[in-house]
Amino acid sequence: MQNLNLSVYLVITPGVLMLDYAGPAEALRMARDMGAPLTLHTCGPLADVPTSLGTQLGGLAPLPAQLPPNSLVLITGNSHEREDYATPAARQVVRWLQTAPQSDTRLASICSGALLLAMAGRLDGLRCTTHHSLIADLQTLAPTAQVQADRIFVDDGQVLTSAGITTGIDLALYIVEQVAGAALAAQVARRLVMYTRRGPNDPQLSPWLAHRNHMHPAVHQAQDAIAHRLSQDPARRWSLAELADTACVSPRHLSRLFMQHTGISVVDYQQQLRMARAQELLAHHPALTQEQLAEACGFSSARDFRRVWQRWTSRIS
Structure with missing residues (x-):
């Protein structure tokens, strides 16, 4: 378990799928409010972006020119990734991913966010995953990667990738467990009414969450x-x-x-x-x-x- 504060940068691109952002962001925010050593930042290539719901998400910070020590960059997914990731804003994120991460920076993605990591060359030779409908696209973009088609999320050390949408919350809880322990992660899961928590290999039940699928x-x-x-x-x-x-x-x-x-x-x-x-x-x-x-x-x-x-x-x- 780490004792240092972890700076998490949630990176948003135009067309963001709102649950990919809001689900993990809320899980991490709850953990922070419960005492987890986390600092949260929401940033992107644009200050205001359209979302999958047709609403606007504003007030985003710019992509940091330099990441501090002990940082985690979390790339959220999009609703129409093939079109969205061809835009100048997405290409700016790819270039940033190629240069900004430091030697101790961890990278993570939710759903189609893995495609941006692949486009930046950050998945070469690594085990990774993405949404089931994008497995072939990810393998094409990262031909040397070991793309896993049957995982909720994959932890390959410095890089974590999740399968998409609700699995972003599973990934966020996994991150909370790493920085603050299983008990606090279980507390956040209970707050989210997630009494069955999925892990990086097969679907699994944490001992801290077992026997909680009741409402008494x-x-x-x-x-x-x-x-x-x-x-x-x-x-x-x-x-x-x-x-x-x-x-x-x-x-x-x-x-x-x-x-x-x-x-x-x-x-x-x-x-x-x-x-x-x-x-x-x-x-x-x-x-x-x-x-x-x-x-x-x-x-x-x-x-x-x-x-x-x-x-x-x-x-x-």
């Missing part, structure tokens, strides 16, 4: 309390009575509601998130001992941690 407010309140406490004070252990008080129901009623609406018990749910927390810690601190992991994740002993690890690891890996 008391159960969601208890789940929010567990997730929030794990992100703020991982060693804290919730009792059933404390959770029930948070959800404003009795302990017995919460147990019944939890099983009815999530399919697992309160204890199993807490253990699953503790295992997710342990896997995150191991990914960034592989030298941690079992005793240290047990303490950091709220287990009473390393033995208790090992028992639960053996039970859950195969389910959330």
Whole structure:
């Protein structure tokens, strides 16, 4: 996980498909407002551009002459890319992409935005994807690229590309997870009412979002309390009575509601998130001992941690 602030530049061209811009931009904005180390900029070759909805999007900043360290350039997609990307404005973005990114700048695209990256030579030799209707176009523009036709989005290190439209939100949540952790990404997803989150390979369910595809407010309140406490004070252990008080129901009623609406018990749910927390810690601190992991994740002993690890690891890996 990165600790430095990430400067995100959302690049808009005339004819922008509004959901390609608004969906990821709102997900990133929510994450920033929740504490993620993000700074957001919306820029483009023109200050005012027409959108796919026939409305105008104004107040865009100019393309920066120089990108600061630790930047991410996110190229949004268009509604009629073949016509839109033949315009002088699009060609200006291509030239900018060829010169502005620094050695540590990450590039990303949503939907047909990958075509602009390809036109700038930024996808040569890389794994990438785009909207399913544009796969052949992308392969033509980047003949040495390894174009993936069956991915929601692809992370090839310095370059991320998404399949299009709503997958831009999946990509934004992935970026949030990288800079601020899975718990905050899950919090943003819940705010967006996205209880099933898709990943870079096959469609997958994050442990932080599993068992959230219901609409019972008391159960969601208890789940929010567990997730929030794990992100703020991982060693804290919730009792059933404390959770029930948070959800404003009795302990017995919460147990019944939890099983009815999530399919697992309160204890199993807490253990699953503790295992997710342990896997995150191991990914960034592989030298941690079992005793240290047990303490950091709220287990009473390393033995208790090992028992639960053996039970859950195969389910959330």
